[in-house]
Amino acid sequence: MNKNVIRSVTMVSVFFCLLWLVGLGWAVAEYYGGKPEKIPEKTKIEKKAEKKDGLHIVAIGDSLTRGTGDETGKGYVGVLMDEIKEKTKQDVQLTNLGISGQRSDQLKEQIQQTEVKRQIQTADMILVTMGGNDLFRGGQGLLEFKEEDIAEIEKKFLDNMNFIFQQIRTSNPKANVFFIGLYNPFSDLEEGKEMSKVVRHWNYQSAELSAAFPKIVFVPTFDLFELKVNDYLYTDKFHPNKKGYRLIAERVASLLTW
């Protein structure tokens, strides 16, 4: 075998051996030494995110936005997307920012995040579901049903939503916002009648609030679930099922303008 080959392979090996040793030493030094310098946080959105062709839809909210209870996993947002895609030739981009179990105070936090703001800024349409977790607290609200409590919860909720809508309107004055109202999943139960009253009041106040802002549309769903509520509910008797979501999606779809 050629001696030169052996020699050169050996030289290359030695080189890499030393190089990796340097890397190793550096890794240890960097891990333990080295002062961290402050990394500036980007709070401002410098360049206005470039507007691309196509339709950008942003969905924020709770488990309804996620589609919990729909075995196909679409939720009303997914069904609505399908309908929009059928009707338009534009590219449709969906950003689903819904978080299961989210309450209005949490949404208030979320909406102030830089990236979420940026998403909202570029949106052509914004879908909001909110309030279910504030009011029902996973069914708990039904057991500890007190009118004064609910009045307080409702006031807080409306304050939060007011803030959220203001935020949305400042970052994006153009997009249509659809605020999906509450239905009463408990209407078949004993206290259902009383609960329905609460939900109606809640929805009324929400509609009033939405009306105070330009291009924010309150979408009622209460009536959809009023008769035969169990046909449209998932087995947890709280979230809509596939059929329930379809009802909501169709209602929103009928409001779309092009």
Place this chain on the structure above:
Amino acid sequence: MNKLIQNEMMKLIAKKRLIVIAIIIGILVAMFTYAQFKEVERQREKLGTDDWRTMIQQTIIDQQNRISSARISDEWKQQLQIALQQNQYYLDHDINPSEPGAPTFMRIFLENSIELFIPLMVMVIASDIVSSEHSQGSIKLLLTRPVKRWKVLLSKYITLAFAISLIVAIAGILSYGISGLVFGYKGWGAPVLTGFSVTDAGLDTAGVKLINQWQFLLMDFGLVWFVAIVVGTLSFMLSVLIRSTAAGMGVMLAALISGAILSNMVSSWESAKYFFMVNLKLTNYMNGNPPPIEGMTLSFSMLVLLVWWAIGLFVSFLVFTKKDVY
């Protein structure tokens, strides 16, 4: 000594093992590149955009939803929490954690192969470097020369160290070269965050530093090399102890695979952290992934590995100089 090393290098090159290893790495890298490419394409299709901020935001939302689901274990929840905080940190500082390009691919490839793949490649060379002399009968020729036995073994060990350095280099060069065809060759200067530390309370971002990708890569390479050397030394020891190459390889393979499995399930068995195989994922300390067992740090893992390395080396030399060859 020089002559001995030269002799060993000649054997190494003549065996063409390095070429086989290079081919294996090449094929795997090509596969991973394609998989990664498909994944990016799928995501783009699903989200309708290739804006990394949108993608991370979606990941964060997904993680939040998984955390809020009641059905996952506390540990898993904590891991998700840490990953989420890290993503949020990247997003808040407007830094793309996976800047597209070959250097990023290389980084991810290294981080994923440090535990099993690179050690396996090292084993291919290390496990028969001594035992093959037995099976071929050439050990007698080697030992009848007027050279001390420890010198013979040392020359073999040094050759092994060279070979390992080459394997790590081959992995780097091939992953860069092949993935660059698809992702482009740029991205050495991309910013990378390091210095996340995982505490009981979650992710601590107080010590986070911003460095260039090439710096991070060099560190990763150093850590990979260190792990490879330790694994190589242990295989080397087995190669001295066990005459059958296959048996030695089997033992090492079992250890490595058990390590990969153990790291996923030992968090309650604390003393498992003294095994070398659960300490192999050193790169995790650099990028802030939680260690398999609470309380493990870079220096701890390196110390454990060093102890195993020293024992391996000591046993190899002791046995090789003492044992009867017939």
